[in-house]
Amino acid sequence: MIDPRLLRDDPDRVRAAQAKRGLSDDVVDVALRADASRRSAIAEFEEKRGEQKRLGKLIPRAEGDERAELLARTKVIAGEVKAAESAQAEAERAWQDALMSIPNVAADQAPAGGEDDFVLLETVGTPRDFAAEGFTPLDHIELGRRLGAIDVERGAKVSGSRFYFLTGVGAELELALVNLAMAQARESGFTQVIAPSLVKPRAMEGTGFLGQAADDVYRIEGQDLYLVGTSEVPMAAYHSDEILDGAALPLRYAAFSPCFRKEAGSHGKDTRGIIRVHWFDKVEMFVYTTPEEAAAEHERLLGWEKAFLDKLELAYRVIDVAAGDLGLSAQRKFDCEAWIPTQERYRELTSASNCTEFQTRRLDTRARYDEGIGAVATLNGTLCAMTRTIVAILETHQQADGSVRVPEALRPWLGRDVLEPLRG
Structure with missing residues (x-):
């Protein structure tokens, strides 16, 4: 697959390479959107997982109603973490599929056309x-x-x-x-x-x-x-x-x-x-x-x-x-x-x-x-x-x-x- 850094840092070069091959550059935009969704999904998962860890540390020190509330919140956040993890995995698959669909970037010396x-x-x-x-x-x-x-x-x-x-x-x-x-x-x-x-x-x-x-x-x-x-x-x-x-x-x-x-x-x-x-x-x-x-x-x-x-x-x-x-x-x-x-x-x-x-x-x-x-x-x-x-x-x-x-x-x-x- 192409270097992801090239796609992020110089997408116009990848677009130009697609045009040189006579191919649509839509795959570039698809990949960039997939990358953005993947990054967002990673951030969401890390945020939920961080909250889950924080609650886990509070529960041993809590008592009474506070403990009950923390346990209830822990149960909710566990579901949210699982959903976020699944969304992250799906976003990662979409990102990898998008990357795999892009051909190698043709050399500058390679002639354009068919x-x-x-x-x-x-x-x-x-x-x-x-x-x-x-x-x-x-x-x-x-x-x-x-x-x-x-x-x-x-x-x-x-x-x-x-x-x-x-x-x-x-x-x-x-x-x-x-x-x-x-x-x-x-x-x-x-x-x-x-x-x-x-x-x-x-x-x-x-x-x-x-x-x-x-x-x-x-x-x-x-x-x-x-x-x-x-x-x-x-x-x-x-x-x-x-x-x-x-x-x-x-x-x-x-x-x-x-x-x-x-x-x-x-x-x-x-x-x-x-x-x-x-x-x-x-x-x-x-x-x-x-x-x-x-x-x-x-x-x-x-x-x-x-x-x-x-x-x-x-x-x-x-x-x-x-x-x-x-x-x-x-x-x-x-x-x-x-x-x-x-x-x-x-x-x-x-x-x-x-x-x-x-x-x-x-x-x-x-x-x-x-x-x-x-x-x-x-x-x-x-x-x-x-x-x-x-x-x-x-x-x-x-x-x-x-x-x-x-x-x-x-x-x-x-x-x-x-x-x-x-x-x-």
Whole structure:
């Protein structure tokens, strides 16, 4: 959640951030009213409780009618204290609900607007000119069929639309990507993690995925568990309710997990192939650091993502995502989008988000510094989302005979230089 002090001291900044996201600022006024009601309820309870304590001290010294009057008043005040306590608890819940409904305050550098209002930061590499090479590129679906690597027909038969099988070299390619990503993460000082894909509601709510993104989340009925759409969720909750050693920060984790998304609102989009699917595997970087170091760590995460895409020899661009497309938790987000030849457009492969202290406030994660207990910031960044990365590799590195050249960095993990077609 946002810092309550910011809401109280500078509500206009929060209003401006809401406008930047294209959202109503009514939540700010609701939260301020809730805060005022909460403070009033606390004062009322403390006043009644104080009177109850005062009467309790007078009764032992009183006699006769005075004692009877005090006892009668004590009985009345006990009911008033109970009612005031209940009102205080209700006011506290309303205040917390109001705070939880407000997204992280977008960074000043984040562009205003929605999905199409991003700012282009950098373009890396040049998309291949297949016409100059004398052939028309095949899409990843046809390449996957010829290589025996992707089976969407049987995926749909077994599990429904937006599911698939990776077979043969397709499965090998994913495992090679996992190994390459984890090797880079280890060399960069990350602790490798295999994270659970089922989490309790608090983990989902704490990371902001039961807010704007709730429609895209799978819930396990009868068990009060959720399937995660990213290992950001379990990793953010990993140190929940803990006080970390500030001297040990940053804590960097690289977590592998399956990810599940309903893809709500994507009806008719990317219905063919494995660009937009209900399940995929991913290696996600997750960092706990000091609030002062968060912006610099954000740039480092982007640098690691770019280094990985460079190893895959892909053409890509880096964008500064607009505030309206940040999601609930992020203050600022960078996306790396790879060129997909048959679509003749860039598509998102990785994201790096600075969530500042938004998630740690919700999950009660703090750190002990020399000056005392203080806040911790969290950041997350995709190192490799398997399906989209496989699409980019197959389409970018295909050859005229239907084979696919393996990027040099992947060859030690894949054990071959070229993926050869099994059928025409």
